[in-house]
Amino acid sequence: MSDSNNSLTVRDNRTGKEYDIPINDGTIKAADLGQIRTSDDEPGLATYDPGFVNTASCKSAVTFIDGDKGILEYRGYPIEQLAEKSSFLEVAYLLVHGALPTKEQYDAWVHEITYHTFVHENVKGFMQGFRYDAHPMGMLMASVGALSTFYPESKNISDPENRHIQIVRMIAKMPTLGAWAFRHAQGKPYVYPDNELSYTENFLSMLFKMSELRFEADPRLVKALDVLFILHADHEQNCSTNAVRSVGSSQVDPYSAVAAGVGALFGPLHGGANEAVLRMLRRIGSMENIPAFIEGVKNGNERLMGFGHRVYKNFDPRATIIKKACDDVFEVTGVNPLLAIAKELEKIALEDEYFIKRKLYPNVDFYSGLIYEAFQFPPEMFTVLFAIGRTPGWLAQWLELTQDTEQKIARPKQIYTGDRTLQFVPASERWK
Numbered sequence: 001m002s003d004s005n006n007s008l009t010v011r012d013n014r015t016g017k018e019y020d021i022p023i024n025d026g027t028i029k030a031a032d033l034g035q036i037r038t039s040d041d042e043p044g045l046a047t048y049d050p051g052f053v054n055t056a057s058c059k060s061a062v063t064f065i066d067g068d069k070g071i072l073e074y075r076g077y078p079i080e081q082l083a084e085k086s087s088f089l090e091v092a093y094l095l096v097h098g099a100l101p102t103k104e105q106y107d108a109w110v111h112e113i114t115y116h117t118f119v120h121e122n123v124k125g126f127m128q129g130f131r132y133d134a135h136p137m138g139m140l141m142a143s144v145g146a147l148s149t150f151y152p153e154s155k156n157i158s159d160p161e162n163r164h165i166q167i168v169r170m171i172a173k174m175p176t177l178g179a180w181a182f183r184h185a186q187g188k189p190y191v192y193p194d195n196e197l198s199y200t201e202n203f204l205s206m207l208f209k210m211s212e213l214r215f216e217a218d219p220r221l222v223k224a225l226d227v228l229f230i231l232h233a234d235h236e237q238n239c240s241t242n243a244v245r246s247v248g249s250s251q252v253d254p255y256s257a258v259a260a261g262v263g264a265l266f267g268p269l270h271g272g273a274n275e276a277v278l279r280m281l282r283r284i285g286s287m288e289n290i291p292a293f294i295e296g297v298k299n300g301n302e303r304l305m306g307f308g309h310r311v312y313k314n315f316d317p318r319a320t321i322i323k324k325a326c327d328d329v330f331e332v333t334g335v336n337p338l339l340a341i342a343k344e345l346e347k348i349a350l351e352d353e354y355f356i357k358r359k360l361y362p363n364v365d366f367y368s369g370l371i372y373e374a375f376q377f378p379p380e381m382f383t384v385l386f387a388i389g390r391t392p393g394w395l396a397q398w399l400e401l402t403q404d405t406e407q408k409i410a411r412p413k414q415i416y417t418g419d420r421t422l423q424f425v426p427a428s429e430r431w432k
């Protein structure tokens, strides 16, 4: 029997029986419903929850989101403070280790990551084997998964030291793989990492360096990209993180689990919205077309891409930070003419009853595509940038999973709707 003040009493009208089910952390255990059954040989009651809209799959201390209040925190720190005052590698340390580093810990972490940016030459060999027009996300997914074959010891996931080195390797090598996928599509030689550069400077160097001895990126661009990585570093149990955890629950190595996360992120419902925003802005084309476009949205003909969020119903804190980063980037690259259209759309939408009533605000993707375009990234690269930023989050969540004694292999139930008791007739008789 549970504490009656902290429990749910369920009456099964099929049998008239009542059950007391404990409530902890605002949840009931789905397994507790299993005792509710009409007879001993019937299966117990289960929940049906496609897309996990109201099911907690884990306990996690990594990221907190309050969608109504527009709050996003990593390990208890507000995203606004981290974006303004921290760096991507410090945030990566925070996510993975659960606390901010001391100076010695930070220096050691940066050193480790910097000295693991190179990949085995054979990785370069097989990346070069992709078709000339291979999508960089496909290349990233395949190559990060293939790293498991270079580090077979990575399957020893119960060994803390082994877990640590694989985490370092993956955070270090993702930019190398992502940059090489980009160079591949351009038919340009792959650029090796430069260990004298910071994480984000080195990434830009691997993307854009040509014959100069050292690629020197504008510090304002480096900072803006670093901030974008921070903003994407984790977002609790989203589709790709759930994929990493689900695959990781089989106790496979972390490269395979992260490859699954990259695959999930590749989907247009997850990582692809900023590309859709750019297409929309281009289609609108000029200021005078905005009113007709907004009317079309309000009539339900289409959506205002980059607006609305499943969780954030007040504002997306990441969008506010990105808007500021936009101004910094355009100071260097010159203003993208689409920015004026985006700002006008936002202004109109925020004052319009249709959007106010439905709590539709700009999300992280509304401005990020404009920034990426200013860096001269083609749209296919946008999701690669997201994946590089999200890697520490995936790994922090994976690490938590490996140490969570309540976790089991992910294996949802189903409601079977197919045939039963058919009798098989061999093809030789069916096709007579």
Ligand SMILES: CC(C)(COP(=O)(O)OP(=O)(O)OC[C@H]1O[C@@H](n2cnc3c(N)ncnc32)[C@H](O)[C@@H]1OP(=O)(O)O)[C@@H](O)C(=O)NCCC(=O)NCCS
Pocket (backbone or CB within 6 Å): 273, 297, 302, 303, 304, 305, 306, 307, 308, 309, 310, 311, 358, 360, 363, 364, 365
């Ligand atoms: C993000 C998104 C999928 C969230 O969807 P959701 O929480 O399931 O919300 P719903 O689809 O139920 O929408 C609720 C209402 O707002 C409307 N709505 C939601 N997003 C809208 C948008 N971007 N433009 C216009 N109307 C929108 C819906 O039509 C619906 O209106 P109704 O009540 O009259 O039917 C959705 O807002 C969307 O498609 N946004 C555009 C794509 C995008 O920017 N995605 C990136 C997310 S980071």
